[in-house]
Structure formats: structure tokens, C-alpha cells
Amino acid sequence: MDKVEILVLDFGSQYTQLIARRLREYGVYTEIVPYFESFESIQSKEPKGIILSGGPASIYQKDAYKPDKRIFDLKIPILGICYGMQYIADYFGGKVIKAQVQEFGKANLELLNSSISNKIFEGVKPCSIIWMSHSDKVEIIPDGFIELAKSEDTHYCAIANLKNQIYALQFHPEVIHTECGGEILKNFALKICKAFRGWNMARFAKSEIEKLRNITKTGKVLCGVSGGVDSSVVATLLYQAIGEQLIPVFVDHGLLRAGEREAVEKMFKQNLKVPLITIDASELFLSRLAGIIEPEAKRKIIGETFIEVFESEAKKHNNNGEIKFLAQGTLYPDVIESVSVKGPSKTIKSHHNVGGLPEWMKFELIEPLRELFKDEVRMLGFELGIPQDMLMRHPFPGPGLAIRIMGEVNKQDLDLLRKADFIFIDELYKNGFYDNVWQAFCVLLNVKSVGVMGDNRTYDNTICIRAVEAIDGMTATFAHLPHQFLEKVSTRIINEVTGINRVVYDITSKPPGTIEWE
Ligand code: XMP
Numbered sequence: 001m002d003k004v005e006i007l008v009l010d011f012g013s014q015y016t017q018l019i020a021r022r023l024r025e026y027g028v029y030t031e032i033v034p035y036f037e038s039f040e041s042i043q044s045k046e047p048k049g050i051i052l053s054g055g056p057a058s059i060y061q062k063d064a065y066k067p068d069k070r071i072f073d074l075k076i077p078i079l080g081i082c083y084g085m086q087y088i089a090d091y092f093g094g095k096v097i098k099a100q101v102q103e104f105g106k107a108n109l110e111l112l113n114s115s116i117s118n119k120i121f122e123g124v125k126p127c128s129i130i131w132m133s134h135s136d137k138v139e140i141i142p143d144g145f146i147e148l149a150k151s152e153d154t155h156y157c158a159i160a161n162l163k164n165q166i167y168a169l170q171f172h173p174e175v176i177h178t179e180c181g182g183e184i185l186k187n188f189a190l191k192i193c194k195a196f197r198g199w200n201m202a203r204f205a206k207s208e209i210e211k212l213r214n215i216t217k218t219g220k221v222l223c224g225v226s227g228g229v230d231s232s233v234v235a236t237l238l239y240q241a242i243g244e245q246l247i248p249v250f251v252d253h254g255l256l257r258a259g260e261r262e263a264v265e266k267m268f269k270q271n272l273k274v275p276l277i278t279i280d281a282s283e284l285f286l287s288r289l290a291g292i293i294e295p296e297a298k299r300k301i302i303g304e305t306f307i308e309v310f311e312s313e314a315k316k317h318n319n320n321g322e323i324k325f326l327a328q329g330t331l332y333p334d335v336i337e338s339v340s341v342k343g344p345s346k347t348i349k350s351h352h353n354v355g356g357l358p359e360w361m362k363f364e365l366i367e368p369l370r371e372l373f374k375d376e377v378r379m380l381g382f383e384l385g386i387p388q389d390m391l392m393r394h395p396f397p398g399p400g401l402a403i404r405i406m407g408e409v410n411k412q413d414l415d416l417l418r419k420a421d422f423i424f425i426d427e428l429y430k431n432g433f434y435d436n437v438w439q440a441f442c443v444l445l446n447v448k449s450v451g452v453m454g455d456n457r458t459y460d461n462t463i464c465i466r467a468v469e470a471i472d473g474m475t476a477t478f479a480h481l482p483h484q485f486l487e488k489v490s491t492r493i494i495n496e497v498t499g500i501n502r503v504v505y506d507i508t509s510k511p512p513g514t515i516e517w518e
Helices: 016-025 039-047 069-074 083-091 181-192 202-218 229-245 258-273 281-290 294-318 331-340 373-385 398-405 411-432 481-497
Strands: 007-008 031-033 047-050 078-081 097-109 127-140 146-150 158-161 167-168 219-227 246-252 277-280 323-327 362-364 439-444 449-454 456-469 500-505
Touching: 007 016, 007 039, 016 031, 016 097, 016 181, 016 331, 039 069, 047 083, 047 181, 078 083, 083 097, 083 127, 083 167, 097 246, 167 181, 202 229, 202 323, 202 362, 219 229, 229 246, 229 258, 229 373, 246 258, 246 294, 277 294, 281 294, 294 398, 323 439, 398 411, 398 439, 411 439, 411 456, 411 481, 449 500, 456 481, 481 500
Parallel strands: 007 031, 007 047, 047 078, 078 167, 219 246, 219 323, 246 277, 323 362, 456 500
Antiparallel strands: 097 127, 097 146, 146 158, 158 167, 439 456, 449 456
């Protein structure tokens, strides 16, 4: 376990994770805990600085979120962002009110002359673009605080109590649209908190392999593999740590993309030298999905069937109870989500994982990636020698193509979707766009429309192409792919995939949409 340098207290902002990600990019190991984390726990982590995140609440509401105020007794630097700023202002006797002009989106930061030399703004342009997302504002700053910057509509955009090293920003430095946001966070961590800058993947891989060897001395480790980056990295890490004690199981649910199973098998055999066990359960999955239309019902069936198949395979390898551990590719965002201040009620889609395992399979869990963000997992994979093209593959959801076919899933539609999807991905590679987008795929809409091909009327299905840009998939913007490129993809799909006569492009971002359609 790495030593926490900066601790983020989460007040429920959709951007909280980005704070930790950005600081880790600078080599500063940062963790996130909910705002109600006990003082004893915070103290035991011995952070060099604390960041209070933004959040949806208003500080003047009766049940406003408040952390243990003893954090201020730690005498370490504190940075409040958005709600975090409003909490600081309120706590120290300032005044927070509902803003007459709510600011959402870009604004201009104007540094006061006196703050240009302030450590937190070193290297920041006196006038730069920032990202705002607030409906409350600080009206009166507390005694002992000074004003550092303003924007057109917000007088107190940045304030500080220099004596006590408490800083507060109304804007979001963690969001990529804030021009010098990374610089500001880095300044806080390195110049103000004097955080140690030693977080890197080579160190992580070495210590993790050592740790896994020690943990798994007593038994074998079962590991579900999907061909995605996370499970491949987990399996490789484990194989490098414990060799044949690892049992990697790949369930082919028949909802994979064109050539995917073969690619996964080849990768494990040739590159990773990991002996993979593949189970072809496609018939079973398809028979269970017959007639099912509702997205959550599909997800539930796939999740349950997956567990059933996985369980029966596990039994075969556990005759004498030699399996003691189950490895999972849980990532840090999932860990944070599970203790989120927002609570479980905000589930938008039930994600497909192996959480519902039967009692006898409740082996001890091994989650070697639980401290990492997605891009860090890629870096780790690179350290472990996983091929670049594998690591840079777009994420693929557990329920596979089933949630990219609107309505009932059947073999015929799966084949149709696979062909169209292959063409889209092929063109993205050929035109050098694949690595520029976070995810790209086709959706079979099951909407028929009239067309004309040659001299004939057609009445066929519609393919939607979806490509998004994102940093972690929590928010996303639709990719602005060139029209000429989209035209090429559309022409190829209609010409090459019988049964499709119309192609549409999804121009919805997340929010308000989600990346997948179901
Ligand atoms: P949404 O559609 O919620 O997706 O915006 C965000 C990211 O999560 C992926 N996704 C899943 N991944 N199991 C997974 O392993 C799932 O059930 C699942 N559902 C969505 C999605 O592809 C995107 O990258």
C-alpha cells in the first residue's frame, strides 16, 4: 500500500475522481475518501495536504455535508474546490449565498496583481480559461482570508488564508477545460504541501508482485478473463507472481465482437504465455436471452448465467479445495463508487460483474488494481509487457453486444452487428482515429426504414455509429469525426452488410446520454 500524500474528501462532485487522477499524473499518490471519513482514519493516513471536493449541496441547507472539523487542527495545507470553498468560507465565518448569475461552463480567471507570485498560481497565466459549475457563491470572505482572483460573474474566484495555508477555489482545476488546472493542483501538492513525487508503475508492479506472492502462498487463484485490459493485466500480474497457481477462465458468452475470442486466446498464448481455459457457452446465453427486450433484464440474465458457467468450471478445478482466492479487476473508481457519498440509489445501470457469486465460491478476494485508474492500468500493462495494441483497445462492456442490440438478441442480429462494427473499427484504425477516441462501436437499432438501392425499394435495419471522447468514461463528449470519414463508414456498412440500409451518427454526450445505449 502506497503512502497517501494528498487526501481528497469527497462531497459528491461528479469531478472528484479527476482530482486524484490529475495529481497521480504528477507522481503524487492521492486517495479519495467520503467527506464523513472518521478523523482517526484521516489522521492515520498522515497526508501532507487535504483537498475538499465540490458537491451538489448548498452549505446553508440544514443537512449540508460537513467533514470532521478537526481536519483544521492537523495544521496541514487544505484546498477547497467549489463546495469545498463554500464550506471553508462558511466554517470560518464568511457568507455563502445563492448566486444571482449561476456559472456553468467556461469563464475567465483574472488573477489579482498581488496573487501572480502566490505559490498556488505559479506558472499560471494572469488571465486564463477556467471551468465553472456552481449556483452558490461566497459573498463575504472570512477574516484572515484574502482575495486572489475573480471572474466576470464571481467576485471571489480564489481566496486564501496564507498564514494557515488554506486555499479555496470556486472553479474546478481538476477539469481538463481549466487551462492551467493541472498546474494549480500540482503547485498545491508539490510547492505548498511538499508532497513526495514518487508514484510510478514500475514501483507499483514490483511491490504488487511481491505482495501477491506472499498473499497466495496457501492456495490457487481463480481469475475470470474477458479479453479486456483490466482482466488481462490482473491475469498477467498474477502469472508473473505465482505462475501455474493461477487458473484463468475465459467465458465466451457469444456476445463478443468479430474475431475477439481468437484474439484473446492468441494474446494469452503467444504474448503472455498464460495457459487460458476457454469455455464456449454461447448457446446457453443466447437461449436464455431469447424473447428478452428490457435492458436491465438482459443484464441480469447475462450476469447470472455468467456466474453459473464460471461456477461449474471452478468446481472442476477445486476437487480438493485448492482454490483459495478469486482475482478481480476492480478499479479505483469502483472502490470509490462503493463508498460514495451519493449512495447506491444512484445506480443508472447494473454493471455486470461477479459480485453475486454463490456461497461456496466466496473465496478470498484479490483485487490488485483497486488503487488504480484506467489509464494507470494501461501503464501497468505496459510495464508487464502486454502488447500496446491490446492495451489501447477500447473498453468493452461485460454484457457485450447484447446491450448494443436494441430489443431481443439473436444470432442473426449479432452477426449483422458484428459485421458493421468490424467495418467501423477497421476504418478508425486505417484513418488513424482509433486511439483518439475513448470508445467506438455500432448499435443495431432495430428500427426499419425505407430506402432505395439500385432500382429497388428496401425496408431494412438501421445501424447507429457511436464514438466518444472521454478520460474515464464517467463523462464523455461525442467525437467530432470528419464528415468525409463518417460518409466512408456509412457507405461501406450499407454496401457490405446485407440487411442495413441506413446509418446514423449519435451526437449525444454523457450526460445527458450514457455511452452505451442500454
Ligand atoms: P455507460 O453506458 O454507463 O458506460 O456510460 C460507461 C463505461 O462503462 C462501460 N460499461 C460496462 N462495463 N460492464 C462493464 O464491464 C458493464 O455492465 C458495463 N456497462 C457499461 C461502457 O462500455 C463504458 O465504457
